[in-house]
Amino acid sequence: MQTSTAHGKQSSGGAGREGHNSYNRSSTPEDRYADRECAPRARDYSDHSQADYERSRTGCPYDDSTESPSPDLEKRRERERDAGHRKRSRKSPSPERRSPGRGVTQYSTQEEPPAKKTKRDELDPLLTHPGGAYIPPAKLRRMQEQITDKSSLAYQRMSWEALKKSINGLLNKVNISNVSIIVQALLQENIVRGRGLLCRSVLQAQRASPIFTHVYAALVAIINSKFPQIGELTLKRLILNFRKGYRRNDKQLCLTASKFVAHLFNQNVAHEVLGLEMLTLLLERPTDDSVEVAIGCLKECGLKLTQVSPRGINAIFECLRTILHESEMDKRVQYMIEVMFAVRKDGFEGHPVILEGLDLVEEDDQLTHMLPLEDDYSPEDVLNVFKMDPHFMENEEKYKAIKKEILDEGDSDSNTDQEAVTSEEEEENENENEKEK
Template sequence: MMSEIAGCLKIQTQGQSKLQEGNMSTDVSNLGKSGGVYIPPFKLARMMKDVEDKSSVQYQRLTWDALRKSINGLVNKVNAANIKNIIPEIFAENLIRGRGLFCRSCMKSQMASPGFTDVFAALVAVVNTKFPEVGELLLRRIVLQLKRAFKRNDKPQLLAAVKFIAHLVNQQVAHEIIALELLTVLLENPTDDSVEVAVGFVTECGSILQDLSPKGLHGIFERFRGILHEGEIDKRVQYLIENLFATRKAKFQGHPAVRPELDLVEQEDQLTHELSLEEEIDPEITLDIFKPDPDFLENEKRYEELKKTILGEESEDEEGSDAVSDGEDDDEDDDDEESEKRMSSRCK
């Protein structure tokens, strides 16, 4: 199946560069680069139905706008309780065509709701098993965000990127080497802020680093010890380091790499991406922008076939957990209310 995905990805990428955008009707000419103007769902559906040529630029742009709205909506409402229900809906969307939209939505939602970072990382981990190109693209964009934030001393952006990377390491979407490299950079010339960020990072992913790279983690803690002995950082930050040593002594109890309800991928199924902070990174931002595809109908058909295969596998995996799912039905209303409250505080 991976060869089919790669073939489909290649065709769509080539198609986007072959054809320039044509004339649009008045209804869709103002949608913006990624379909920015709001169109009510019922109106969008009617507009799509009214277009006779399903390969036309007009129809492609309408489906792009629908894809963006659907991906944003699903990412916005995902939480630990409903993630197993969201996953099939995510795969039902064309994640090859919309891979840039998916990554963008995950990063915006994570920035708005950092407390749900482990949920977003779990969602990405599942998608990564079927579409590793998506997982790699997201990791590249987050690393680029981190590098820019570090250079600009933008602490909120830096904290968000660091937290996301920590949980992608926990899910083994990102290789642990990037975690050790990041910590080395943060602690090379320690400041109050950089040490505080490093402490938070180790708290998030120290448990898995202890398993995957105990020597590397030991070296990081030796650096923390040296910073304490130097005594040049603020007392508050020194206290954070001391607490981190206590957390390590307790074997990161209370800070598991992955919560049981978010442990959705078998270790042998996960594809881990190695990326260095020193690499030149292409975020492929053009993937977020609508471009006509001369092979649109063929590529849509290809994804429909892939979707059937993927969702068939998902159904088989979930058959054994039906009894557990039935017991959670009573909580669905509460979960929906929680999602609505969280969505109101998120970036659209």
């Protein structure tokens, strides 16, 4: 019995081994992989825990695919770490992290720029601003007094700024009662050097206040009698403005420019040919705006044209009559033409040649410029901009001599007028005394 039992156990054990071996032989790799996945993993739990601990301690990421990283993976990680290190090194360090040696090196290489900046700061108030910085007059005079070299760039720029402020301030105060006083104050400044500034300021003031055109024309007439180049430059810029406004269909620019030319013609600064050419151009191809501009100009200088060129004024009114009867104009423009004929019939009453108090230039001192409308003119805008004069002091002395001569003549004229007035008063007093006796 024992023998059979042992033999049975042995046979059963052999059968089990054979069955296991036959299972291993017959199963496919996919079946073995599925059995291994379904089997418990208690046997490698301790191995995985130990590997996780080692990776967390060393800072390496965990990779489920392999127990130990491959050489290619290690190389790729090293390249990523090197790239991150280079990127951090390219960033500029903060001021706290800069080394003292590096700071000293940078300061030594930039020793010259602080010197240039200091030099620029000295001229910054005037030379670094294109339009010129605002400086109070008292401070500007104090800065001029501190400069010893009168021919230096800084002093010339300061005198230019002072000249510009003085011209603008005087033109803002001009009116009928103080034209002669303003002209005398302008002559105190070097308006030969600042003739571009003076012309620009006059044109800007007239464009802003067209109602004072006769006042600005009287001022230009007085200055033109002393300095004809200033009157000529003003007239050239007016002609260019009128032509520009005519090309661009800018009615307001044409109206202000033609009105100023009309008053300069009344003051004998411009020739009557210029006025007739402007009127003819405006009425050649009539539109509502061009006829309105022509009527506005004709009202101002119609009486003067009637006196000096009756044939020319007749031709202009014939054009207006043709436009009124044959052209299809707006009702408002037709009414303006009818009013213009009524003004002519009344002898331009209410539109005198020169207003009382503005006839300030003697006929012998007047100088008329013959400038046709279609000629090529240069506005000479470079005169509006500061430019260093190598002969600054010589030119200043020359203008002082001219100014003294002009102002002395003005003082003598005013003294003779006062003497004449006093002599007339004395004669009247003597006649009254004789009557009383």
